[in-house]
Amino acid sequence: MAFRNSGSFSDFISRNSVPLCSLFLLAVSMQLMSASSRNPKIANSGALVIDTVLVPLEKGYHEVSESTKYLWTHYVWLLDVENERNSLLDRVKELEALNSRLMEHQRENDRLRGILQFSNTTSQQGVVATVVGRDPSNWIQTITIDRGADQGIAIGMAVVDGNAIVGQVTSVTAGSSKVLLLTDSTSAIDAIVQSSRATGIAEGGMHGGLLRLRYVERLQEIPVRAGDRVIASGLDGVYPKGTLIGVVHRTDESKGGLFQFIEVAPSADLRRLENVLVIAPDLKGALNEGEGGK
Template identity: 45%
Template sequence: MAVPADNRVRVIGVSFALLCISLFLTEYSSRNPALTRLGSAAINEVVAPLQSGARAVSNFVSGVWKGYIALWGVRAENRKLRARLAALERENLLLNEFKIENKRLRELLDFKNSVKIDTVTADVIGFDATNWTAQISVNRGYRDGLKVGMPVVMGHIVVGQLSIVGPGSAKVLLASDHTSGIAALVQKSRARGILEGSGTALARLKYVVKQDRVRVGDRIITSGLDGVFPKGLFIGTIDSVNRDSEGLFQDIRVRLALNFNRLETVMVLTGDISRVDFSTVLSGEGHE
């Protein structure tokens, strides 16, 4: 698009005038330096606050940005540390579980090596959910040689006996069950009785005559006379004795040695129990 001639003339005229003014100011400044310094100072007084404000704003924005970046970095590092801590806690938990399991299996192996009887180790896979019976389920059955009535132990301690046996699993009637009855013996005085479960951690030792001397803290073991449990397995300790009860027998409460709710692994005695006397290998230990 063509520019009109009068506009070109006007542009040239303005440019020439600005050039002349610039030359004039340059010449004047060179002849009057004091006036130049005064003008520069005046301009600096006007511009300085603006520069200072701009610098403050710049520093503030820079500080906020750096703080944000630093905070973001700290948060990211914190997330990494928390993730690492969680991983270490999981590793520690697994190591503790392996340690506990290793100890439990070593105890079972030591027990198996200390007696000459065939055994089958089984893991507990379930607990009876009702209040009517005290039973647990294990992951072994008749395919593994298990039969109803076989005794179940945890080391040298009585757990119960097999009540139901399937192909690959079985139920164990615990010593704490109401229907459980175990021929028992007071280890110190040799007084005999029948240990009857009550559904709790306290069982009742029945049919101990008042003439027999028994005391709180005495250990109760299996007598082997019921044909189910071999002699000498640890059952529990006497918790209370009442000789003033009616009748011929003492009222004796026995605290069972095992906490059945914590059972994880048990051992079924599948061999001939008549050939084993655990009282010769029972070392006096008890398990809570």
């Protein structure tokens, strides 16, 4: 009987081993819980073991994650930034173009104001014209302006910029004119050295875009010096008297002869001409018309 009882007990144990063990493990868990609630070091010691395994993984993940974030924020995300940058660059280009146009208008405005001031101070009437072309050859120095016979331009009219003489009109069409620059070898202007009142002829054709003031006598009470202003005498009937031609660039006393050797630098910047005034003394109100045409 005892054997049978013992057998049935062992059978019971073997049949219910899992539930019984579960109860046992539950009891162990509660004991552990009780112990660890009183002494947290017990749980912490186990945490150290787990941390030795998990922390390197977590660190590795953190590094990978940070690298990915870095990659994302610095490269992938920058794709949008690049689009934005491109649109901003386009905008900058647009604004630069606009700014360039505005600056151009400003300069044009300054030039026209200069010309208008010249017209007011000299009481000369004329037609404002824009330089639209230059002679392609190096032998003849002419410019083409966008005003012609229709605007009252005629051959022989003087052309000035806001400051000084540019040349004279040599040919005219209905809508354009050719202006012979004062530096051309065929150009000659009756001139006066403003300080000494010495007279001469300012001729073109010198090297470096200079003029030569010829026929100035050596016997002058006041000698001609570099820096003296040279103006039109008005005797040639083309250029109004007093209009600036240029300044004396160099004189050479060593050269012999009856006349002095004087080089004059034109005051008009002939290489950068954009707007000019064609002086038309016979045209009443031509200046206003020219400005309107511009």
